[in-house]
Amino acid sequence: MQFEGPLSKMSTFYGEEIRYSLRLGNDLLFMNQFIGKTVEISFDGNHTCFCGHLVPEVYRQNFCRECFFTKPEASPTIMKPELSKAHLGIEERDLEFEKRLQLQPHYVYLAKTERIKVGVTRNTQMPFRWMDQGAKSAAILLEVPNRYVAGEAEVALKDHFVDKTSWQAMLKDNLTEEDLMEAIQRAQSLLPKHLNNFVYEDAVEWHFNYPVKHQIEKVKSISLKSQGDQLKGELFGIRGQYLITENGVFNVRSHSGCMVKMKVT
Ligand SMILES: [Zn+2]
Structure with missing residues (x-):
């Protein structure tokens, strides 16, 4: 074939x-x-x-030079949600595109491989985002109204959780023994007060079994x-x-x- x-x-x-x-x-x-x-x-x-x-x-990031510097799909907020400005009506590269992307519900989650990491994703990307990362399990921590708030929460939690994990460790199937739902509890207690309203009440641990x-x-x-x-x-x-x-x-x-x-x- x-x-x-x-x-x-x-x-x-x-x-x-x-x-x-x-x-x-x-x-x-x-x-x-x-x-x-x-x-x-x-x-x-x-x-x-x-x-x-x-x-x-x-x-x-798979873009040609021109796209990398001009297209909204390649803008710095894609990697750093905390830089989002569409909620203030401020354009970065293409305000209509940025509004569509940023002004929609996002999740802040914890995902487990060799460590427990914090991440941000649009709610439509879940659970796909976790499978793309090769996570062994994951759970939603917050559901927030836009990308900026998600970025704010992620930044607040970066002192306590990593935001990247090692793909080598993931592929070797090294897994932390830390309990994910305990980490969710801990993360909730570490959040700045104004984010407490967004805590996701029905958090469950998703498990992923790879072929x-x-x-x-x-x-x-x-x-x-x-x-x-x-x-x-x-x-x-x-x-x-x-x-x-x-x-x-x-x-x-x-x-x-x-x-x-x-x-x-
Ligand atoms: Zn291009």
């Missing part, structure tokens, strides 16, 4: 075991079925940016940088946005836009 097209982030489906699909060109591939098979992904050296342009090199048939001990990362680079090996499993193979791990999302051929045998 052979497929080709630009890579993009895999879609996740929640269930007893998480299912992954990948759109490649005209095909929609259900990736779980390839576990145990040999997967070969070869890079032809070109990228497409989301603006549709074919570029020899992506600039940052990994063989747990790796060492993590070697494979990236496709220039024409002819390839990944080839038996697919052991999928977690987060990583394909875990016998020869190394491959972050599908960070290769978004790379034009590839994929062969499964």
Whole structure:
């Protein structure tokens, strides 16, 4: 079987075991079925940016240089919600876009891998966001009316919880023994008073079971940088946005836009 097209982030489906699909060109591939098979992904050296342009090199975060500096999709508030200004009617790059994105309910959550981290997401991105991160479990802490308040809460909790976790530890399945719901209680008690109204009353712990048939001990990362680079090996499993193979791990999302051929045998 052979497929080709630009890579993009895999879609996740929640269930007893998480299912992954990948759109490649005209095909929609259900990736779980390839576990145990040999997967070969070869890079032809070109990228497409989301603006549709074919570029020899992506600039940052899969954007071409022009998009990175001008498009609202690439603005600094995407990474730092606390910089949001749409609730004040202040434009950063495109006020209509920023209002649509920022002035909607967001969740502040805690997610567990090798540590417990705090994060922010639009409520429509849940539970997908957690599966993209490869979290083992997660729970909602706050439901807030906009992105700015979410950022404010995240900043307040950063002194007590990390906002990043190690993907290497995640892929090795190192898991903290800390109890997530206890951490939720602790986080609630640490919040600035004016955020107490937003505490999410029905918090439950979501658990995620990834399709990994063989747990790796060492993590070697494979990236496709220039024409002819390839990944080839038996697919052991999928977690987060990583394909875990016998020869190394491959972050599908960070290769978004790379034009590839994929062969499964
Ligand atoms: Zn672009």
